[in-house]
Amino acid sequence: xxxxxxxxxxxxxxxxxxxxxxxxxxxxxxxxxxxxxxxxxxxxxxxxxxxxxxxxxxxxxxxxxxxxxxxxxxxxxxxxxxxxxxxxxxxxxxxxxxxxxxxxxxxxxxxxxxxxxxxxxxxxxxxxxxxxxxxxxxxxxxxxxxxxxxxxxxxxxxxxxxxxxxxxxxxxxxxxxxxxxxxxxxxxxxxxx
Amino acid sequence: xxxxxxxxxxxxxxxxxxxxxxxxxxxxxxxxxxxxxxxxxxxxxxxxxxxxxxxxxxxxxxxxxxxxxxxxxxxxxxxxxxxxxxxxxxxxxxxxxxxxxxxxxxxxxxxxxxxxxxxxxxxxxxxxxxxxxxx
Numbered sequence: 001x002x003x004x005x006x007x008x009x010x011x012x013x014x015x016x017x018x019x020x021x022x023x024x025x026x027x028x029x030x031x032x033x034x035x036x037x038x039x040x041x042x043x044x045x046x047x048x049x050x051x052x053x054x055x056x057x058x059x060x061x062x063x064x065x066x067x068x069x070x071x072x073x074x075x076x077x078x079x080x081x082x083x084x085x086x087x088x089x090x091x092x093x094x095x096x097x098x099x100x101x102x103x104x105x106x107x108x109x110x111x112x113x114x115x116x117x118x119x120x121x122x123x124x125x126x127x128x129x130x131x132x133x134x135x136x137x138x139x140x141x142x143x144x145x146x147x148x149x150x151x152x153x154x155x156x157x158x159x160x161x162x163x164x165x166x167x168x169x170x171x172x173x174x175x176x177x178x179x180x181x182x183x184x185x186x187x188x189x190x191x192x193x
Numbered sequence: 194x195x196x197x198x199x200x201x202x203x204x205x206x207x208x209x210x211x212x213x214x215x216x217x218x219x220x221x222x223x224x225x226x227x228x229x230x231x232x233x234x235x236x237x238x239x240x241x242x243x244x245x246x247x248x249x250x251x252x253x254x255x256x257x258x259x260x261x262x263x264x265x266x267x268x269x270x271x272x273x274x275x276x277x278x279x280x281x282x283x284x285x286x287x288x289x290x291x292x293x294x295x296x297x298x299x300x301x302x303x304x305x306x307x308x309x310x311x312x313x314x315x316x317x318x319x320x321x322x323x324x325x326x327x328x
Contacts, residue, residue: 002279002282003292003296005292005296009292039293042243042296042297043237043300046234046237049234053226054230077275078275079275126310126317127310130306130309130310130313131313132314134323134324136317137317137318137320137321138324138325140321141322147318148225150314150318151315151318154314154315154318155225155228155311157314158307158310161306162303164274165270165271165274165303165306165307166299166303167274169266169269169270169277169299169302170299
């Protein structure tokens with residue numbers, strides 16, 4: 001990573017944990033997982049709490065839908081690490097790789113239900129333009145999405161606009177596909193805490 | 194490090210715009226657990242202990258009132274993060290910022306931009322609901 005403290009500044013407990021993960025999983029510890037162990041009182045502790053609540057907390061959206069939103073927002077931001085991590089997680093959660101690939105390639109022609117498509121369109125516009133009108137949001141509500149679902153989708157959007165920016169700014173290493181698949185399996189089993 | 198910053202008042206336009214959006218949607222929507230959890234993160238990075246001053250962190254969060262080279266790095270994190278390079282960090286280090294200060298200020302920039310998106314989305318939702326209920 002671009003800051004030396006993020007490569008070498010961890011305490012003995014975190015270093016031991018990273019070594020054990022490498023040993024037993026036979027995969028590298030993703031930089032996203034390492035970052036939250038650096039001075040966790042500043043960022044990691046509360047970031048994990050929020051991200052877990054957004055991605056795994058109570059919601060009418062499925063875990064798969066929320067992982068797809070994360071992958072979609074990351075695609076708009078061109079965040080290579082987060083695209084790799086969350087497209088893998090969405091594929092495993094849906095058990096449908098072609099569906100995820102279709103959404104990320106061309107949302108409008110992708111085979112997803114109207115409410116999810118309208119929500120992804122709204123998140124894309126917000127992320128790209130930095131602003132959104134009531135008219136944009138009325139289209140989402142008209143597609144049958146509830147107010148709470150909109151709020152839940154905006155939480156996913158905030159989580160991955162944050163993580164994606166940190167991934168690109170700090171220079172998270174983009175992993176091999178098999179490492180992203182292993183990370184996805186972990187995220188589906190254990191979440192973000 | 195005072196010379197690194199311009200003399201804009203701490204309360205600048207970006208922050209006022211965010212506050213305005215919050216007033217709009219808080220009248221219509223109840224704050225849920227997710228937004229509260231994000232607010233706890235915002236509050237910690239802005240107001241808790243750190244190696245960068247609270248004023249530096251507030252300016253990075255708002256992407257406003259910074260001078261070069263920090264303004265370049267923070268501006269990229271906020272608006273075109275895929276374009277951040279090693280040179281942006283090198284320039285900030287050369288200006289005297291420590292690794293821990295840059296860790297904090299990059300996080301403030303990322304969280305600040307995301308908080309503005311979050312609030313803009315919630316304000317649009319509140320606006321859409323108000324129109325539905327009027328009509």
